Amino acid sequence: MDPACDADGIVAMLRDEGIVELPADFPADGDLFAAGMDSMAVMQLIVVVEEHHGVALGPAEATRESLGTPARLAATIRARQ
Amino acid sequence: MTVDVLVVGGGSAGLAAAVTAARQGGAVALVERHGVLGGMGTASLVHSFCGLYRLGRDQPELANPGMPGEIEQRMRRRSGIDPVRMGKVWVLPQHPVDFVRIADELVEESGVETRYHSELIGIERRGAGWLAELVCRGRREAVAAAALVDASGDAVVADLLGAESKLSEPARLQRPAYVFGVNGVAGELPPLVIGAAIVAGVREGDLPEAARGLHFRTSGRPGEVFGTLDLSGEEAGAGYDPTDPRCLAALEGRGREVAERVTAFLRERQEGWAAAYISHWPMRAGVRESRRWLGRAVLSGAELMAGARHDDDIAAVSWPMEFRETPRGPKLRFPESGRVAGIPFAALTPRAGGGLFVAGRCLSCDHDAQASIRVMGTCFATGQAAGLAAARAAAGEDPAATPAALAAAFGPVPGLAD
Ligand SMILES: Cc1cc2nc3c(=O)[nH]c(=O)nc-3n(C[C@H](O)[C@H](O)[C@H](O)COP(=O)(O)OP(=O)(O)OC[C@H]3O[C@@H](n4cnc5c(N)ncnc54)[C@H](O)[C@@H]3O)c2cc1C
Numbered sequence: 001m002d003p004a005c006d007a008d009g010i011v012a013m014l015r016d017e018g019i020v021e022l023p024a025d026f027p028a029d030g031d032l033f034a035a036g037m038d039s040m041a042v043m044q045l046i047v048v049v050e051e052h053h054g055v056a057l058g059p060a061e062a063t064r065e066s067l068g069t070p071a072r073l074a075a076t077i078r079a080r081q
Numbered sequence: 082m083t084v085d086v087l088v089v090g091g092g093s094a095g096l097a098a099a100v101t102a103a104r105q106g107g108a109v110a111l112v113e114r115h116g117v118l119g120g121m122g123t124a125s126l127v128h129s130f131c132g133l134y135r136l137g138r139d140q141p142e143l144a145n146p147g148m149p150g151e152i153e154q155r156m157r158r159r160s161g162i163d164p165v166r167m168g169k170v171w172v173l174p175q176h177p178v179d180f181v182r183i184a185d186e187l188v189e190e191s192g193v194e195t196r197y198h199s200e201l202i203g204i205e206r207r208g209a210g211w212l213a214e215l216v217c218r219g220r221r222e223a224v225a226a227a228a229l230v231d232a233s234g235d236a237v238v239a240d241l242l243g244a245e246s247k248l249s250e251p252a253r254l255q256r257p258a259y260v261f262g263v264n265g266v267a268g269e270l271p272p273l274v275i276g277a278a279i280v281a282g283v284r285e286g287d288l289p290e291a292a293r294g295l296h297f298r299t300s301g302r303p304g305e306v307f308g309t310l311d312l313s314g315e316e317a318g319a320g321y322d323p324t325d326p327r328c329l330a331a332l333e334g335r336g337r338e339v340a341e342r343v344t345a346f347l348r349e350r351q352e353g354w355a356a357a358y359i360s361h362w363p364m365r366a367g368v369r370e371s372r373r374w375l376g377r378a379v380l381s382g383a384e385l386m387a388g389a390r391h392d393d394d395i396a397a398v399s400w401p402m403e404f405r406e407t408p409r410g411p412k413l414r415f416p417e418s419g420r421v422a423g424i425p426f427a428a429l430t431p432r433a434g435g436g437l438f439v440a441g442r443c444l445s446c447d448h449d450a451q452a453s454i455r456v457m458g459t460c461f462a463t464g465q466a467a468g469l470a471a472a473r474a475a476a477g478e479d480p481a482a483t484p485a486a487l488a489a490a491f492g493p494v495p496g497l498a499d
Binding site for chain 1: 137167168169235264271272273274275277278279280284295296297311410411412414
């Protein structure tokens with residue numbers, strides 16, 4: 001489990017796990033959906049977040065507001081830790 | 082029966098080939114295992130046309146002239162649905178029910194003789210042409226043809242002739258998928274929420290792990306959605322082989338089982354799904370990659386990345402390489418410079434020669450290039466080229482002049498204009 005949960009950590013995780021292809025300097029408020037994240041990728045993302053951060057995101061968090069950018073995703077995870 | 086051109090397989094490539102050949106005036110027969118044309122786009126319920134439009138454009142501009150645009154227009158007229166942008170690419174949602182009827186109209190208008198419920202089981206050289214053996218319900222029929230198009234998706238003609246072909250190793254083959262129709266869904270479809278509900282269902286042990294390969298999209302018709310379940314291909318054990326009936330049987334069975342379990346689960350859990358039911362199964366599980374021809378040229382992924390052009394290009398590549406080597410969604414690879422490659426006529430031309438051409442997802446290419454050229458918009462274009470080549474060969478004209486004849490008939494290729 002990796003407790004460091006900030007936007008940079010999220011970008012690194014998304015890149016390492018091949019969930020969505022991002023440049024290393026992808027901005028904290030960049031739109032992940034515009035970058036190619038789709039519903040299939042979100043399903044993988046939920047599994048990976050659980051493995052890395054021990055947080056099981058559910059249907060209520062599966063929104064653009066909660067996961068649409070690295071910063072928002074990090075905040076969503078922290079709020080559940 | 083004696084014809085000028087025999088087209089094997091009535092998927093998107095074979096449809097375009099047969100209609101194009103028939104419009105040249107000769108007698109054309111199209112042999113198809115099922116009772117509908119459209120192949121994966123109907124029998125497997127694949128429900129969007131990819132590869133119709135140029136890559137890297139702000140607007141949906143057709144990549145290839147002729148048949149792709151004609152089918153696009155007919156689909157838009159029937160469905161009333163415009164192209165949609167998905168990330169960096171444009172796609173046209175298509176409904177398999179509409180596609181079947183568009184194909185009916187096209188073969189009817191152009192005078193193609195369809196041989197439905199018939200399977201090509203043998204092929205041999207006969208004089209300057211070919212003698213094909215078909216079987217329908219146990220009854221055999223011999224068809225003599227001056228020219229032949231293999232649009233079987235499985236390079237069946239290569240296998241029957243013992244000609245050079247290639248099946249990627251099991252671990253690299255693009256994964257298969259099972260697409261099914263659901264009706265009775267109320268309200269908007271929230272794909273993210275449904276995805277999360279499925280992951281939760283797997284986590285809690287209510288759904289099998291395989292359910293994580295499933296996603297839903299609206300069909301464009303009220304209350305109807307399509308589910309696409311990406312499968313591992315290893316449902317019958319290690320070693321996916323899309324030409325092995327044991328393996329295919331396991332895809333079908335497992336696909337239906339998981340589809341039914343997830344639909345029942347969502348009926349219980351998901352808002353708007355209380356009255357949802359599975360309304361159609363596909364005629365066959367979807368196979369993205371199987372046997373490929375190795376012809377005079379073998380189009381490669383490296384050429385696609387580099388935007389290679391050839392003197393004998395007959396169409397523009399119009400889709401990124403879409404890798405599906407795992408059942409966990411696509412990985413897209415776009416050409417490096419943004420410039421797309423051309424598809425050379427030599428990749429539609431088996432070494433065997435003699436008026437034999439190939440089109441669609443089994444044309445001569447490597448595994449990487451197949452990840453792009455398999456999409457239906459591109460199949461319409463390669464089918465059209467193979468159909469014209471076959472008609473010309475049957476009429477005693479030099480098939481090598483096909484690229485020029487295509488340009489004369491349909492105009493320049495917009496996708497190769499830059
Ligand atoms: C799950 C899945 C999702 C996809 N998603 C998309 C998408 O969104 N957009 C897109 O454009 N493409 C998509 N594709 C790819 C695309 O659907 C196929 O690659 C394309 O339809 C191939 O067309 P084809 O004409 O080459 O072959 P096919 O569609 O496979 O047609 C071949 C035809 O030949 C017939 N046949 C074969 N052998 C014989 C024989 N011996 N005798 C008689 N008939 C025979 C078959 O019955 C079939 O009808 C997807 C594919 C799959 C599997």
